[in-house]
Amino acid sequence: MKKILIIGAGLSTSYLIDYLLDNAEKYDWEITVGDISEEMARKKVNGHPRGKAKIFDINDDLESWRSIAYADVVISMLPAHMHHLVAEKCMDLRKPMLTASYVTDQIKSLEEKAIRAKVPIMMELGLDPGLDHMSAMNVINRIKENGGTINSFYSFTGGLVAPESDNNPWNYKFTWNPRNVVLAGSGVSRFIHNGMYKYIPYHRLFDRVLKRKILNLGEFEIYANRDSLKYREIYDLKDVPSIFRGTIRRPGFCKAWNVFVRLGCTEDDYIIENSENLTYRDFINAYLRYEPTMPVEIKLQEYCQNAADPVVFEKLKWLGIFDKRKIGLKNATPAQILQKILEEKWKMDPQDKDLILMQHEFKYTIDNEDKMLVSAMAIEGVDQNQTAMAISVGLPLAITTKLLLTGKINHKGIVMPIHKDIYKPVLTELETFGIHFEEKEYMLG
Amino acid sequence: MKKILIIGAGLSTSYLIDYLLDNAEKYDWEITVGDISEEMARKKVNGHPRGKAKIFDINDDLESWRSIAYADVVISMLPAHMHHLVAEKCMDLRKPMLTASYVTDQIKSLEEKAIRAKVPIMMELGLDPGLDHMSAMNVINRIKENGGTINSFYSFTGGLVAPESDNNPWNYKFTWNPRNVVLAGSGVSRFIHNGMYKYIPYHRLFDRVLKRKILNLGEFEIYANRDSLKYREIYDLKDVPSIFRGTIRRPGFCKAWNVFVRLGCTEDDYIIENSENLTYRDFINAYLRYEPTMPVEIKLQEYCQNAADPVVFEKLKWLGIFDKRKIGLKNATPAQILQKILEEKWKMDPQDKDLILMQHEFKYTIDNEDKMLVSAMAIEGVDQNQTAMAISVGLPLAITTKLLLTGKINHKGIVMPIHKDIYKPVLTELETFGIHFEEKEYMLG
Numbered sequence: 001m002k003k004i005l006i007i008g009a010g011l012s013t014s015y016l017i018d019y020l021l022d023n024a025e026k027y028d029w030e031i032t033v034g035d036i037s038e039e040m041a042r043k044k045v046n047g048h049p050r051g052k053a054k055i056f057d058i059n060d061d062l063e064s065w066r067s068i069a070y071a072d073v074v075i076s077m078l079p080a081h082m083h084h085l086v087a088e089k090c091m092d093l094r095k096p097m098l099t100a101s102y103v104t105d106q107i108k109s110l111e112e113k114a115i116r117a118k119v120p121i122m123m124e125l126g127l128d129p130g131l132d133h134m135s136a137m138n139v140i141n142r143i144k145e146n147g148g149t150i151n152s153f154y155s156f157t158g159g160l161v162a163p164e165s166d167n168n169p170w171n172y173k174f175t176w177n178p179r180n181v182v183l184a185g186s187g188v189s190r191f192i193h194n195g196m197y198k199y200i201p202y203h204r205l206f207d208r209v210l211k212r213k214i215l216n217l218g219e220f221e222i223y224a225n226r227d228s229l230k231y232r233e234i235y236d237l238k239d240v241p242s243i244f245r246g247t248i249r250r251p252g253f254c255k256a257w258n259v260f261v262r263l264g265c266t267e268d269d270y271i272i273e274n275s276e277n278l279t280y281r282d283f284i285n286a287y288l289r290y291e292p293t294m295p296v297e298i299k300l301q302e303y304c305q306n307a308a309d310p311v312v313f314e315k316l317k318w319l320g321i322f323d324k325r326k327i328g329l330k331n332a333t334p335a336q337i338l339q340k341i342l343e344e345k346w347k348m349d350p351q352d353k354d355l356i357l358m359q360h361e362f363k364y365t366i367d368n369e370d371k372m373l374v375s376a377m378a379i380e381g382v383d384q385n386q387t388a389m390a391i392s393v394g395l396p397l398a399i400t401t402k403l404l405l406t407g408k409i410n411h412k413g414i415v416m417p418i419h420k421d422i423y424k425p426v427l428t429e430l431e432t433f434g435i436h437f438e439e440k441e442y443m444l445g
Numbered sequence: 446m447k448k449i450l451i452i453g454a455g456l457s458t459s460y461l462i463d464y465l466l467d468n469a470e471k472y473d474w475e476i477t478v479g480d481i482s483e484e485m486a487r488k489k490v491n492g493h494p495r496g497k498a499k500i501f502d503i504n505d506d507l508e509s510w511r512s513i514a515y516a517d518v519v520i521s522m523l524p525a526h527m528h529h530l531v532a533e534k535c536m537d538l539r540k541p542m543l544t545a546s547y548v549t550d551q552i553k554s555l556e557e558k559a560i561r562a563k564v565p566i567m568m569e570l571g572l573d574p575g576l577d578h579m580s581a582m583n584v585i586n587r588i589k590e591n592g593g594t595i596n597s598f599y600s601f602t603g604g605l606v607a608p609e610s611d612n613n614p615w616n617y618k619f620t621w622n623p624r625n626v627v628l629a630g631s632g633v634s635r636f637i638h639n640g641m642y643k644y645i646p647y648h649r650l651f652d653r654v655l656k657r658k659i660l661n662l663g664e665f666e667i668y669a670n671r672d673s674l675k676y677r678e679i680y681d682l683k684d685v686p687s688i689f690r691g692t693i694r695r696p697g698f699c700k701a702w703n704v705f706v707r708l709g710c711t712e713d714d715y716i717i718e719n720s721e722n723l724t725y726r727d728f729i730n731a732y733l734r735y736e737p738t739m740p741v742e743i744k745l746q747e748y749c750q751n752a753a754d755p756v757v758f759e760k761l762k763w764l765g766i767f768d769k770r771k772i773g774l775k776n777a778t779p780a781q782i783l784q785k786i787l788e789e790k791w792k793m794d795p796q797d798k799d800l801i802l803m804q805h806e807f808k809y810t811i812d813n814e815d816k817m818l819v820s821a822m823a824i825e826g827v828d829q830n831q832t833a834m835a836i837s838v839g840l841p842l843a844i845t846t847k848l849l850l851t852g853k854i855n856h857k858g859i860v861m862p863i864h865k866d867i868y869k870p871v872l873t874e875l876e877t878f879g880i881h882f883e884e885k886e887y888m889l890g
Contacts (some may be wrong), residue, residue: 184459196735201648201709226741264633264649273642289653303649
C-alpha cells in the first residue's frame with residue numbers, strides 16, 4: 001500500500017483530494033489529509049475508508065517529520081511561501097514532493113539536495129503554472145519533431161465568470177484570490193517581439209491590450225503578464241523571436257480597470273491616513289485635486305480620460321465608488337481598500353460558475369510554408385466546490401501523483417511538467433474529464 | 446584652540462571649508478579635512494596655515510577613533526548612508542556632530558545615546574533640508590508670536606541653471622546629483638489640502654504642476670515632493686489644514702519629463718536586456734509597440750500625448766533620444782540609461798552658473814483678517830567652485846558650526862535647525878552673504 005500525505009486542506013484542494021480518494025481502492029493508496037484545522041481536513045476526507053484526517057503543523061518539527069516519514073509521497077497545498085519548509089523535510093527523508101506553485105529561488109536552492117536524495121520536487125503542476133506548460137510543450141515538441149521552426153509563441157490564460165453567471169457590467173467576478181487580482185501586473189511587464197525586447201510599465205499595462213475571439217465564447221481582451229521572457233529557457237524557445245504571455249478578460253475590463261491604476265488606487269506600499277473613517281467617495285477624492293465646487297464624478301472624468309467614456313463610467317458607478325459609505329478598514333493601503341470595495345460587488349453568488357480559458361498561438365515554418373496553430377481550451381465550473389479553478393489546479397497535480405506512484409515517471413531534482421512522459425499521459429487523462437485543447441491550423445501569408 | 450574635523454572633501458564642501466578656514470584665525474580654530482583621497486583633502490585645504498589634510502576612512506576603526514577623539518566637533522560630508530557610522534563614534538567619544546543630510550531612522554535610533562553623551566547630532570543643516578527649515582520656522586514663529594493662525598503653508602525649492610547660462614530647450618541643467626534628478630518623485634506624493642489628504646502616484650506627478658512667478662525671475666512650475674506631511678510635526682503645524690512642498694522647474698519641463706515617466710524610462714528596478722548594444726533610439730522603441738513600418742517618433746507621439754506637442758517634441762529630439770548612437774552601458778536600468786543620455790546634454794559648461802530658488806507661502810488669519818505672506822529667495826552661483834548649491838549647502842552648516850564652537854547654542858540629542866537660537870543668527874549672517882528672503886504680504890478675500 002502506498003501512502004499519500006496532502007498538506008493543507010484549503011479551498012482549492014477538494015477536487016485533488018476527491019480524485020485521489022476515488023482512485024485509492026484501485027491503486028491501493030492510503031490518503032492522509034493534514035491541516036492546522038483538523039476539522040477542515042476531516043471535511044475534505046468526508047469519512048472515506050481510505051482517507052485519514054489529522055492536525056498538521058509544518059512548524060511542529062517532530063510531528064511533521066513523523067508524518068512525512070510515514071508517507072511515500074507528499075503533496076503540499078500550503079501557501080506558496082511555506083513549500084520550502086515541506087521540501088527541506090521531504091529531501092531529508094527522501095520523499096518525493098509535488099506542488100502547484102512556482103519554482104522560487106528558495107525551492108531552486110534545494111535542487112542539489114533533491115538530486116542527492118534521488119527524489120523529485122515536482123513543481124508548477126496546477127493550472128497556471130501547470131496545464132499551461134503541459135499543453136504548450138505538447139504542441140512545441142510536436143512542431144519541432146515534425147521539422148518545423150517556431151517563429152512566435154503567444155499564450156493567454158484567464159479565470160473568469162461563466163457566461164450564464166456573467167451578470168455584471170464588468171463581466172468579471174472574483175473566482176480566485178482577490179488580492180492577486182487587485183495587484184496583478186504591478187512592476188514592469190516584458191516580452192519579446194521580432195527579436196526586440198519590449199517593456200510596459202505598470203501604469204500603461206492596461207492601455208495595451210490585445211483582442212481575441214476564443215473558441216465559441218465570443219470576444220476577449222488580453223493584457224501582458226509580468227515576465228514572458230523566462231519561458232524562453234523553460235520551453236527551450238531561445239531562438240524564437242516573439243514570445244508573449246497574457247491574462248484574459250472580457251472586453252472593456254481593462255479600460256475601466258485602468259482608471260484605478262491611473263488614480264493610484266491599486267498601490268500597496270503606503271497607508272491611507274484615517275482610512276477607517278473615510279467614505280468610498282473620499283477615497284477616490286483623495287486622488288483628485290481639491291476643488292470643493294466640483295463633484296468627484298466630474299473631477300474623475302477630467303483626470304482620467306477613460307472615466308469619461310459612459311460605458312466605463314457605468315462600471316465605476318456600479319461598484320459604489322462614489323457612495324458615502326464608510327471604508328471601515330484601519331490603516332489600510334489603497335489596494336486593500338479597493339479590494340474591499342470590489343469584494344462586495346465581484347463576489348460569486350452560491351449558484352455562480354466560473355470559467356477557465358487558455359489559448360496558445362504558435363506561428364511556425366514547415367516545408368517553407370508559414371503556418372499558425374491555435375490551441376484553445378475552456379473549463380466551466382460545476383458548482384461552488386467543483387469550480388473550474390479547483391478542477392484545473394487539482395487534476396493535473398492528482399494525475400501526476402498517480403503517474404509517480406505507479407512508476408510511470410522517474411525524475412530527480414526540481415521538475416516541471418515540460419517532459420513528455422509527464423504531460424502526455426496527463427493531457428490524455430484530462431480529455432476523459434472533458435478538458436480538451438481544440439486545435440485550429442491556418443496558412444499565413 | 447578648537448579643532449574641527451571635516452570628513453569628506455567632495456564637490457559640495459569647498460564653500461564650507463573656505464568659510465571655516467577664513468574664520469580660523471579669528472576664532473582660534475584648527476581645521477582638519479579627512480578624505481579617503483588625501484589629494485582631494487589637500488586641494489580643499491589649499492595650504493592654509495590653519496588647515497590640515499589627511500587620509501580618513503570611517504571603516505578604519507583605529508584611525509577614525511583617533512581622529513574623532515582629537516576633534517572638538519565633527520562635520521560629516523560623507524554620503525548620507527554613512528553618517529550613522531560617524532555618529533556612533535562621535536557619541537561614544539562625546540563629540541558633537543553636524544551634517545547637511547536628512548534625519549534617517551538609523552540616525553534617530555541614536556537619539557538616546559546622544560542625550561546620554563550630552564552632545565548634539567545636528568542634522569539637516571544644508572539647503573533643503575536646512576535653509577528651508579530655518580527660513581520657514583522664522584516666519585511661522587513670527588506669525589504665531591504675533592497672534593496669527595496659519596491656515597496654509599506651501600514651500601518650494603529648486604536647483605536650476607542661472608538665467609544667463611540658460612541656453613537649452615529644457616531650461617534645465619544638472620546642477621546637482623543627476624541620479625536623484627532622474628529618480629525624483631518615485632513613489633507616491635502626499636500632501637494635505639483643506640484637511641483632506643491627497644495622494645499623487647508617481648506616474649501622474651508631472652501632470653499636476655502649480656504655476657508661480659518667483660521674485661523678478663519670471664515664470665516657474667512646481668511639482669509635489671514625496672512627503673509634505675512629515676513637516677506638520679517638525680514645524681508644529683499639526684492643525685494647519687493645507688501643507689504642500691514642491692520642487693521648482695522652468696515652465697514646460699514637467700510636460701516633457703512626463704513623457705519619460707509615461708514611457709517607463711525612469712524606472713530603476715530592472716535591467717534592460719542587452720543595454721550595451723542598443724542605440725538611444727532602440728531604448729525608446731523598447732517601450733513602444735512593434736510596428737516596423739512606423740518611425741519611433743510617430744509611435745512615441747501616439748503613445749504619449751505630451752510628445753505630440755511640438756514644444757515638447759523639440760525638447761525630446763534635442764536630447765538625442767532618436768539617435769542611432771550606442772548606449773554602451775552594460776546591464777543598465779532604464780534610469781541609468783536615461784541619466785547617461787541626459788548627462789551629455791544637461792551638463793554644466795565651465796562658465797555656467799547655477800541658481801537656487803526657495804519660496805514659502807503662508808496663508809494666515811490675524812485680527813480677523815486673512816492674509817498671505819510670500820517669502821522668497823534666490824542665490825546665483827559665482828563660478829563652478831562657488832556654485833549656488835555649494836554656497837547654500839555649506840554656509841548654514843558652517844555658521845551653525847561657528848555658533849556651536851562659540852557657545853551660542855547648546856542642544857542635545859538629534860537637533861534640526863528649527864530652534865530660534867539656531868535659525869536667527871544663521872539667517873542674519875546669511876544676509877551679509879547676500880542670501881536674503883524677500884517678503885511680500887497680501888490681503889486675502
